[in-house]
Amino acid sequence: MKLGLVGCGRMGKALAVGAMEAGAVAAADFLAYDVRPEAVEELSREKGIRAAANLQELVTRCDVLLLCTKPDDVLTVLREVASSGTEENRLLILSIAAGVTVQTIERHIFNHARVIRAMPNTPALIGKGAAAYTLGSAATEEDAKIARRLLGAVGSVVQVKESLMDTVTGLSGSGPAYVYLLIEALADGGVRNGLPRDQALELATQTVLGAAAMVQSTGLHPAVLKDMVASPGGTTIAGLAALEAKGFRSACIDAVTAATERSKELGKA
Ligand SMILES: NC(=O)c1ccc[n+]([C@@H]2O[C@H](COP(=O)([O-])OP(=O)(O)OC[C@H]3O[C@@H](n4cnc5c(N)ncnc54)[C@H](OP(=O)(O)O)[C@@H]3O)[C@@H](O)[C@H]2O)c1
Known part of the structure; x- marks a missing residue:
């Protein structure tokens, strides 16, 4: 199977390199094209991926086209x-x-095109992404396996209905920014209470990383893990009560909802 990478920017490069480093595909399986020749040259020089002279060469020689251009450039590529x-x-x-959307892609290409739409997030750049994908009407289970192999090489991956792709954008697509805000705010709390900035940031970052790893590795519901660390009359329940009083939980729910709505608006534009 030959993979054609269209657009070798941040995400395209992260997916290709991540899949190669995870051993899911080899450099020889890729052929890459970008309107900026220097972007492909970098990938060739550093990772041994061959550059195509133009999009036509990719279309002729590849079985899969991995569309990684900006949304505004996708229709040009499809035409x-x-x-x-x-x-x-x-x-x-x-x-x-x-x-x-899948429908937009299908409309601009062929009647029975095999299409998969995916939404990775930026931690894919370091192999820690969270991605979702949805299948077009003609995509097969074999096609889904290819998507899972590529996206799964740079993080976790789930399949959803197309109607939920905006929600995915609002949760995992935009989510890293919410967590950055949380880390920054926790560190500010540490500084407010006397810790040096660098130590506060290190402790806040590792706390978020460790807590996420606990949820993942124990398989326990976060509420159970929370209850396990909140002893009666203790420090943690005092902190939790302060978060509840400030509407932390509903602020998170509203953040995902606002980003989902914005994604829907942008999709219509
Ligand atoms: N970054 C994220 O957080 C994120 C998360 C999920 C999904 N995505 C999606 O990933 C896609 C890529 O994002 P990115 O941040 O990697 O963008 P990027 O760094 O700008 O990379 C896109 C590359 O494609 C090139 N390009 C433009 N038109 C082309 C064409 N007709 N044929 C071939 N190459 C072309 C661009 O060249 P020029 O610079 O000259 O235009 C650029 O080198 C976007 O559609 C975005 O929605 C991104």
Whole structure:
């Protein structure tokens, strides 16, 4: 199977390199193209991925097109693929462009195109991503396996209905920023109570990392883990009560809802 990487920016590079480093694919399985030749040259020089001269070469030689351009550039790429004379249904189109629906991709390419839309997040850059994907009407279970292999190489991956892709954007797509805010705020709390900034930041970061790892490795519900550390009349329950009084829980729910709504708005634009 030959994978054609269209767009070698941050995300395209992260997915390709992550999949290679995880051993899911080899450099020889990729062919890459970008309108910025220097972006492909860097990938060739550093990772041994071969550069294609143009999109047409990718379309002719690859089985999967990994669309990693900005959303605004996706339609240009699709029009070029549609007019390339390639056989309908031969290519799997796997797009990570935010807000570009499966229906939009299908409409701009072929009637029965095999399409998968995915939403990774930036921790994919360090192999710690959280991604979701949805299948187009003609995509097969074999196609889904390819998506899981590629996205799973740079983090965890779930399959959802297309109607939930905006929610995924609001949760895991935008979520790293919410957690950065949490880490910063926790560190501020430490500084407010006397810790030096660097130590406060280190402790806050490791606390978030450790707590997330506890949820993942124990498989316990976060509420159970929370109850386990909140002893009667202790320090943790005092902190939790302060968070509840300030509406922490509903602020998080509202953040995901606001980002989901914004994603829906952008999808219509
Ligand atoms: N970064 C994230 O957090 C994130 C998360 C989830 C999904 N995504 C999605 O991932 C996609 C890529 O994002 P990114 O941050 O990696 O963008 P990026 O760094 O700008 O990379 C996109 C690359 O594609 C090139 N390009 C533009 N038009 C092209 C064309 N017609 N053919 C081939 N290459 C073309 C761009 O060149 P120019 O710079 O010259 O235009 C650029 O090198 C976006 O659709 C985004 O929605 C990103």
